[in-house]
Amino acid sequence: QSALTQPASVSGSPGQSITISCTGTSSDVGGNNYVSWYQLHPGKAPKLLIYDVSYRPSGISSRFSGSKYGSTASLAISGLQAEDEGDYYCSSYTSTSTLVFGTGTKVTVL
Amino acid sequence: QVQLQESGPGLVKSSETLSLTCAVSGGSVSSGTYFWNWVRQPPGEGLEWIGYISYSGSTNYNPSLKSRVTISVDTSKNQFFLKVTSVTAADTAVYYCARAPRYSYGSGGSYLPDHWGQGTLVTVSS
Numbered sequence: 001q002s003a004l005t006q007p008a009s010v011s012g013s014p015g016q017s018i019t020i021s022c023t024g025t026s027s028d029v030g031g032n033n034y035v036s037w038y039q040l041h042p043g044k045a046p047k048l049l050i051y052d053v054s055y056r057p058s059g060i061s062s063r064f065s066g067s068k069y070g071s072t073a074s075l076a077i078s079g080l081q082a083e084d085e086g087d088y089y090c091s092s093y094t095s096t097s098t099l100v101f102g103t104g105t106k107v108t109v110l
Numbered sequence: 111q112v113q114l115q116e117s118g119p120g121l122v123k124s125s126e127t128l129s130l131t132c133a134v135s136g137g138s139v140s141s142g143t144y145f146w147n148w149v150r151q152p153p154g155e156g157l158e159w160i161g162y163i164s165y166s167g168s169t170n171y172n173p174s175l176k177s178r179v180t181i182s183v184d185t186s187k188n189q190f191f192l193k194v195t196s197v198t199a200a201d202t203a204v205y206y207c208a209r210a211p212r213y214s215y216g217s218g219g220s221y222l223p224d225h226w227g228q229g230t231l232v233t234v235s236s
Contacts, residue, residue, distance in 0.1 A: 001173065003156060036222040038157075045114075045226040046157075046206065051219030058217050089157050093221040097170055099147070099210075101157040 004029060004090055004102035011108040012080045020105045022073040022090035028100055030071030034093035037066055037075045040104075041086045049088075050075060077107070085109050112137035114207050114227035122201075124236045128194040132207030132227060133187075140165055140185040145210040147223055148181060148192045150203040158203075162210065163190055197234045204229040 005023040012018040022029065022037075029035055037050040048057055050066035053073060065076045073092075077084055090102040118130035132146070139146055148160040161171035163181045171179050175194070183190040194201055208223035218224030 034219055034221050036219055038223075040157075043228065045228045046208075046223075048218065048224050051217075051222060051224065052214050055214075055219065057224070091157075091159075091222050097221075098172060099159040099162075099222065101149075101159060104156040 001028075001094060001096075001098060001100050004092060004100055006088075006090060006102040006105045008103070009106045009108065011110055013110045014080055014082065016080050017076060017078040018080060018107065019077075020075045020088055020090075020107070022075070022092075022102045024071050024073075024092055024100070026071060027095045028071075028092040029068065029073050029090075031095050032093055033068070035066070035068060035073045036091045037064075037073075038089045038091065039086050040089065046089075080109055082109050112209060112225050114209065114225060116205060116207050116227045116230040118205075118230060118232070120231060121233050121235055122197055124198055124234055125196055128192070128197050128201060128232055128234075130192045130205055130207075130230065130232070131189055132191070133189050134209075135188070137209070138185075139183050139188050139190055142166075143212055145212065145221065146181075146183065146190045147208045147210055149206045149208055149223070149226075151206070151229075152200070152203040155203075160192065160194075160205075164212075199234050199236065202232065202234045204231050 145162040147162040208226040
């Protein structure tokens with residue numbers, strides 16, 4: 001199974017909005033609504049930001065939102081803050097009952 | 111609140127077997143509601159799903175690792191385990207254990223991890 005495709009890096013100024021894409025196939029992202037997004041910071045447990053394409057777990061800021069069109073899912077971050085710097089990964093359940101992750105995106109707050 | 115904690119040797123010799131333990135607290139590995147996963151991240155690279163085990167003991171593995179990986183569970187200790195045989199430098203990574211719900215609920219979606227451990231670095235030496 002191939003990793004989902006994400007941009008290597010995305011940057012924005014404080015207060016701006018950015019979007020991270022996650023492109024898969026009809027066997028993963030395009031084939032179901034089981035897509036999650038995670039934020040990674042060194043030395044810390046990965047944090048779930050979005051599940052089932054567009055749902056936020058309790059405690060996650062409304063500045064984070066998710067969507068999907070066809071085989072491409074997207075994570076939007078509005079009102080960018082310094083604490084949003086980090087690595088972001090999408091993940092999808094697949095048609096063979098496995099999981100696949102994206103290639104990862106480094107977010108920089110300018 | 112469930113917590114997961116990985117443990118095991120930080121250094122493994124090439125061609126030997128890597129063995130890790132994930133201790134679960136605040137929840138039960140015998141719950142029929144969850145899958146128990148292992149995920150790794152080589153230095154400077156992305157996340158790679160290794161596999162999962164269900165409450166019933168059924169497993170599913172990444173096809174690229176399937177021949178070398180075994181995931182098992184000990185319900186009496188509330189732990190689950192990872193073994194990777196015949197390791198090489200390419201197996202050097204931070205290894206995470208993670209819980210994934212079988213069904214979507216208020217704070218997590220089906221099949222994909224909702225809670226993770228902090229990870230443990232395993233280095234394979236020659």
